[in-house]
Amino acid sequence: MENNNVIVLDTTLRDGEQTPGVSFSINEKIEIARQLNDIGVNVIEAGFPAASNADFKAVESISRAVKKATVCSLARCRTEDIDTALEAMKDAVKARLHIFIATSPTHRKYKLNMSKEKILDKIAQSVAYASKLCDEIQFSCEDATRTELDFLLECYKTAYKNGATIINIPDTVGYACVDEYASLIKKVNDYLNSIKENNDPNFYISVHTHNDLGLATATTLAGLKAGARQFECTVNGLGERAGNAPFEEVILGLRTRKDIYKLDDSLDLRKLYKLSRLVAEHSGFEPAQNKAVVGSAVYSHQSGIHQHGVLKNRTTYEIINPKDLGIPSGDILLSKLSGRHAFLSYAEQLGYTLTERELDEVFAEFKDFADQKKTVSEKDVLALLTSASLKSKGKYKMISHQVFSGDKLISTSTISLAVEDHILTNASCGEGPIDACFSTINLLTGIPAKLQSFELKAVSEGRDGLGEATVKVEYEGTVMIGKGVSTDIIEGSCYAYINAINRIIASKEKEN
Template identity: 40%
Template sequence: MTNAATPARVRIFDTSLRDGEQSPGFTMSGAQKVLFAHALADLGVDVIEAGFPNSSPADFNAVQTIAREVRTTTIATLARCHPADIEACARSLQNAAAPRIHTFISTSPLHREHKLGMSKAQVIEHTIMGVELARRHVDDVEFSAEDALRTEREFLVEVFNAAVEAGARTLNVPDTVGYTTPAEIRALFEYLRANVRGGNDVVFSAHCHNDLGLAVANSLAAIEGGARQVECTINGIGERAGNAALEELVMAMKVRGAYYNVDTGIDTPKLLATSRLLSRITGIQVQRNKAIVGANAFAHESGIHQHGMLKNRDTYEIMHPQDVGWSDSQLVLGRHSGRAAVADRLRQLGYVLEDAQLDQVIAEAKALTQTQHVVSDRDLQRLVEGESFGPGWRIAALSLTDYGHRTRAHVDLSDPDGRHVIQSAEGDGPVAALFAALAQATGVDFELESYEVHSMGVGRDARGEANLSARIDDEVLAGQGTSRDVLEASAIAWLDIANRLLRDRKVLPRLAAVNG
C-alpha cells in the first residue's frame, strides 16, 4: 500500500484476446476478436494484447486488423524470444498507433531443464537477443520471465537486469501456474524493485493465474508491492482456471481506493456490457454468483438482507450497481423473502394493502414459489387483482429420435384447459428439436440468452436441473426445471418461461386500465 497523497495510476493490460482466447472453449473468429478489441478500447484499457501473430495466419490477420482499426490504446502482441516470432509481431503491428511487442522466455529451473534445455547463461543470452530485436521495431517493449514465481530470486534479478539494459520498458512477473500467495508475491515485487538496476525507470507488471483461486488477491498484493501494471481478462477467462478477472480487480481498487491509493482509467459503468459481449461471442456464460457481473451480484432474496436494504442499501452492498453497468439492485421475491420486501414492492407498484390483504398476497406468493423461481411484479399485480394461477402448459410425455445429423422431438402437452396437444419438430440436436416442438405446440417462441444443465444429488437420487433465461423487451425471464431426465428438465424450464409470457399477455391490457 502506498501513502502518497495522489493515487498512483495502475495500467490495465487486457489479455482476453491472447491468453483468454487460446483457452479451451473461448476461441474467437477474427471478426469477433476485432469486435471485442473495440469494446476493450471503449472500456478504457491501457493495453490490449491482441494475439500471438506467429501462431497462425488467422491470428496474424486479426492482430493486423485490430492494429489498424483500434487507435486509442496500445496494441501488444506476444512473441517468444525467437526471431521469427518477433518479426511476425513487427509486421502485424506496422499500422498500429501505439505498438508494443511483448516477448518472453521461461526462467524457472523446472522450465529451463524440461522445457527449454537451456542453461542460465543461455536464457540471459536469448533474453537480450529478443528484447534488442524487438526494440529495433518498436520503442515499447515488454519482457516476461515465464514461471517467474518459481524462479530463483537472484537469477530473476539477473534476467531483468539484462532485459532493462537491452531496452525493455515493462517487466512482467507472471505467476504462470497460479502457485503463489499474496504475501509471497508482494515480497517478491518489493525485492525486485529494490534490486533490479534501473527499476525506477521501468513499469513492473503482474500476470496471475487462478489455479488456487488467488489470481485477483495476488494481483492486488503485487500492486501493494509496487506493480503498476496488472495483466487480466474479462470474466477471468484464460488457460486452465483462468486469469485475474479485470472487473474484480478494477472494482477492488475503486471500492478500496482509500486503502490501495491507486486508480485506473477504466470506465466502470461499461463493465457489465463488456462482460456480456464476451459471453455472447464465446457462448459461455458467467456463473450467477460471479462477482461484479454475475446475475446475483446485486440481487437479494433473503428476508433479513432485504429488510436491511430497504432501510439503507449500504447494509448489504459495498458498491452501487450503476457503477458497473447494472440499472439497479434487485430485491428478488422468492421463498426466502420476508414481509417487508413484499410490502415495499407492492407500494412501488401503487398498492397499499390492509394487513389481512397483505398476508393473503404473501401466502399466495409463497405458494407460487413452489412452482417457479421468483415472483415477478406482474405476478404480484395478478395476485392483488384476485386472479388465480392455473396450471399452465405441462408435459405429459416426450420422446426423441436421432437420424443422421438431425433429431426429431415428439411432445405431448396438456394445455391450460387440460386438453392434450401433440407436436413434432426437427432440429440440429435434441435440445434444438425439443424447444422447436414446444414452440410450435404452445404458440410461444423466444430467444434464449442462457441455457445450463447440471446434476443435483448423487447416485440413484441424482436429478437433472435446467436453468434457462430469455430477454424479452429488456426484461430477463428465468425458468427452472428438475427431473431425472435432463431433457425433460429442460422442457419444464422452457415451459416455465412460456407460461409466464402467456399469463403476461393475457392480463396486461386489464392491468393497464386498472393502473391508468
C-alpha cells in the first residue's frame, strides 16, 4: 500500500453494537453498511458470525449488499469460527478474516486458562489454516497493551509467518498512555519489518483503541503518527464501556492537522453528518451536544467576543467548516406554510431517507406541530423525524392512551396497542400517571420489564416545544434504551417505553 494512505476499518456493526442497550436489526445493519460504503470506508467489520445465527445472517446480508468496501468478519483461533466466518462472507466482493486471541497475563490466567506455548500453537494453526482459504488475514492480540512485550512480539511474528499481513494492536481496555501506545506501535512495526523476507506491500499495522480514560482519539492518532496505516473506529464513538475511537474525531484530526500526520484518505466527508444521524437513530444513542465534530452545539457561539469574531470570519473560532461535513446550513426555513418538497429536502439534509408512506405520516405530524408553533427549528424537525422513525419500528405500536390522575386520585392508564392485525387494550394503576402507563404496557405486551432510569428533556424552546423521554428498561438480563418525542410528556414517555420493549423483543429474537 502507498505509505501515506490510511485505511479506515469501521467496527460500528460489531464492536459498536456491544454498547449496552444497542441492538441493530439486520435491515438497520444493511442500511448503515451501505452508508459506510457510500462515504468511502475501506473495511466494514460486519460482525462475529460464530457468535449467533443473527450475526451470521447479518454478515451474509451485508456481504451481498456492499459492492465497494471490504467486508470483514471476526473469528477466534478456532477452525469452526473461521469456517463460519468465511461461509458468511462467501458472496462478498472483497473479504477479510479478522482472527484474534487474548494474550495478556490477566486473560491467560482468568479467561483462557492457557499457557504461552499453547497460545502460540493456536495462532500458528489458525492463521495458517485461514490463510489458505482467504486472501486477506488480519490478526489481533486481544489486550495487547497489557501483554509482556517479548511475548507480544512472538505472537505477532507467529501470525505474520503463517500468513497474516495486517497486524492489529488493540488497546482493549483503554489502558495505554498516548506516548506509551505510540512507542508500542513503533516497536512492533520495526520488529516485523526487520523479519520480513521481502517488501510485502500488503503488510501494515492497525490500531484499535478504547475510551476508558478518554484517550481513544489521542492514542489512535499517536499510533498512526508512529507508523500504523489502519485505524479501527465506530461512528459517534459507540462501543463497550466508554466506547471506541470515534470515526469522526480521528478522521477530522487527520484532515485538520495534515501538516502533522501527512496521511491521505478516500472519504467523502460531505456525507459524515448523514452517517452520524443514521447511527444515532438506529442505536438510540444521541451524541452529546458538545460531542466533538457532530454534537448539536459545537458550531454555536454564546460569548459576545466569540460571536463578534465569528461574524467577521468563522475561522476565528472554528477550525472545522460544518458545511464540509454535510451539516445543514439552516438556509431552508420551515413553517406551517411549508410544502412536502421543502420538508423532504430538509429531512434529506438531516440524513433521513423517507418512503412515501413515512413522508405522509411525518409530514402530517409536522403540519399539526407547525400549527401550534410559529417557528419550527432544526431541533424540532430532527425530533419529529426521530420520533416517526422510532414509532414505525418494532412489534408494538401505540394507537391511543388515556390517563386519569390527580392528588386525590389513584393514577389509572388505558392504552391501546396495535400488534400485527390486532388491537389490544388494557388498563392499570400506578404511582403516578407515567408509572400507570408503563404498567399497562407491561400487561399488554406480556413483558414484566423493570424501569432502570427515566429522563425527560426539552428538545426545543417554548411552552409549545417538543419534549424527549429516554428510558432504560431491563428484562431477563437484557437492558435496552428507548426514546420517545411528543409535545405531551406522558405520550412521549409511552413511546419511549414501547420503543425499549420493542428493542428487547428484537434482541431476544436475535439470541434465539
